[in-house]
Amino acid sequence: MTQIVKMKGMNKHFGKLHVLKSIDLTVEQGEVVVIIGASGSGKSTLIRCVNGLEEYESGILEVDNHPLAPKAGNQKTLAEIRKGVGMVFQQFNLFPHLTVKKNIMLAPMKVKSASQVIANATAERLLERVGIGDQADKYPSQLSGGQQQRVAIARALAMEPKLMLFDEPTSALDPEMIGEVLDVMRELAKDGMTMMVVTHEMGFAREVADRVIYIHEGKIVEEGNPSEVFDNPQNERTQAFLSRVL
Ligand code: ADP
Ligand code: MG
Numbered sequence: 001m002t003q004i005v006k007m008k009g010m011n012k013h014f015g016k017l018h019v020l021k022s023i024d025l026t027v028e029q030g031e032v033v034v035i036i037g038a039s040g041s042g043k044s045t046l047i048r049c050v051n052g053l054e055e056y057e058s059g060i061l062e063v064d065n066h067p068l069a070p071k072a073g074n075q076k077t078l079a080e081i082r083k084g085v086g087m088v089f090q091q092f093n094l095f096p097h098l099t100v101k102k103n104i105m106l107a108p109m110k111v112k113s114a115s116q117v118i119a120n121a122t123a124e125r126l127l128e129r130v131g132i133g134d135q136a137d138k139y140p141s142q143l144s145g146g147q148q149q150r151v152a153i154a155r156a157l158a159m160e161p162k163l164m165l166f167d168e169p170t171s172a173l174d175p176e177m178i179g180e181v182l183d184v185m186r187e188l189a190k191d192g193m194t195m196m197v198v199t200h201e202m203g204f205a206r207e208v209a210d211r212v213i214y215i216h217e218g219k220i221v222e223e224g225n226p227s228e229v230f231d232n233p234q235n236e237r238t239q240a241f242l243s244r245v246l
Helices: 043-050 075-084 100-111 116-129 145-157 175-190 202-208 226-231 236-245
Strands: 003-014 017-028 032-036 058-063 085-088 163-167 194-198 211-216 219-224
Touching: 003 043, 017 043, 017 194, 017 219, 032 043, 032 202, 043 058, 043 163, 043 194, 075 085, 085 145, 100 116, 100 145, 116 145, 145 175, 175 194, 175 202, 194 202, 202 226, 211 226, 211 236, 219 226, 219 236
Parallel strands: 032 194, 032 211, 085 163, 163 194
Antiparallel strands: 003 017, 003 058, 211 219
16 A cells, blocks of 8 residues: 555644644545544644645654655755645635636646646546536636636646645535535545545545544544444544534
8 A cells, every 4th residue: 555645743833722733644545534523623734734835843744755844844845745736725716817727727837847738638628527628718707616616626636636635625615516516526536536635524524435534622533434433433522523513
């Protein structure tokens, strides 16, 4: 097995606030790890550390065998890691002044020096894959939230990432659009993409996750396959959380 993410004894503070407490977590290639927990428990911080959007103070973090040192600094490593890690946020963060297709072409051309022809073909293929091939020439504001989020996923995929990070990708969507985004994620998982997903969609977690992690006040307090965590949680914090959300 190839480890794509390895965290060992990772700690992170925001000033006096100890947000990540000695996190041990590995993600194997092809694995889908879903992270659940209450608001403010450190889920976003955890996955933001993985592509260096947040620094941490102590412990070990390796992404695809690149060590990402605490207080990272090493911009070369960081750039290398980010090339291989796609991230999708709650807010789609598309470039409003670029068409859908151009949004997807930008990073491959800038970061990977892909030619216009190749980038264009990739964008068209990925837009088909996320089910919006017909929206290529529109601007983000002309799309529904669900469509915009699918563009964001296609944009991340254009870099051919080894790992995809999702931070509550459906939380900003109207309920009727959640399904279409989850469908795309489900397909990705089926195709073998390695994924770390923060979500409140427990149905999705149960169905798609290989492993579910419950984080409470910056600590992993429960971890297991979906049926272990959802049907038979061992930790009373997990039990209380699940009884609120299920
Ligand atoms: P979650 O994603 O589980 O809701 P976060 O990782 O966003 O939690 O936040 C964990 C804790 O860290 C919260 O108490 C939050 O207020 C705090 N926090 C998050 N980002 C920052 C920041 N940039 N500066 C200071 N505190 C932060
Ligand atoms: Mg969050």
